[in-house]
Amino acid sequence: MNEKEGFIDDFPRPGSAEYGLLLAKKEEKKKTLKQWKRLNKYFTIPLYRIGILPLFGGGKIFLLLFTKGRKTGKQRITPIEYRTKDGIIHVVSGRGKTAHWFKNLIAHPEQAKIKVGFKKYAVNFEIIQTIEEKNALFKWYVVKFPKAAKMLFGWDPKNDKVEKADFTSFSELVEVVKFSPKE
Template sequence: MNLSPAHLGARLLQDRRSARAPIWLFRHGLGWLFGGRVLLLEHVGRKSGEPRFVCLELVERPEPDALVIVSGFGRRAQWYRNLEAEPRCHVSIGTRRRVPALARFLSAEESAETLGRYATEHPRAWQQLRGVIEEAVGHEVAGLPMVRLDLLPERT
């Protein structure tokens, strides 16, 4: 039985109940517990038209109202495909809740540059994250698709 951190992390990512647990915290106003490293993305299902929710790690914050997230499962991740169909979404991060946002998909070059900066600035976190992703998808990770979320002014 494999009990490596990467294997255990991959199992948690693949378990629906574990992966969705942080959503409960965000919905109850406790997103600040993640210290701005994790966000709740509310998007629209491309087939159902229903609201969908996923918690994702923040990779970079190039500007105060711009967040970059990565799809560890590539372009096949449901949230990624949903944003392709409808880039308007809402983001909760820290103490901010349901801020309107617009998704923009980074090019392969932009993604590689961003991932390079992340790996340099957070080498241990990248090593762990990469191990978990590779264990979950079953192959080496060369490049990962990234999405920039531009937070829009909130309506009053």
């Protein structure tokens, strides 16, 4: 990175969680995915189910997405980091269109439910289509949550400048979904 000119390398950067899922070598991708699956299976989902994670604030970061499996028809539960902007819940599919939860959501949109904190409800969703809207969301994200942005895609809060950041390459790799309650 050329700090003098304020030039920003492409995101995600090496060492970040998203880099491990999207751009690393095949074996590294498998390792990263396995770590996330293990964390979700043995930590996040069980703590959410028994009410501990929402009780201690985990419901402000993670939601549980309930989908119907596109192949098996079984209910699938996926913990996903979310952020609320302008009253709308936003989630990022870190693996883009290849994420199983994303494929299940597309296959059975009428079955989608989320649990935020202690509240579970059916939802409608919209996939953000434009790169510009995704870029605006990521710029908002790095301002509001710089530490999370550092871990997720390599944002450097001390050296990176929001006004010079270009998230286009990252926006092309991921999908962003907006959830709203069904009426």
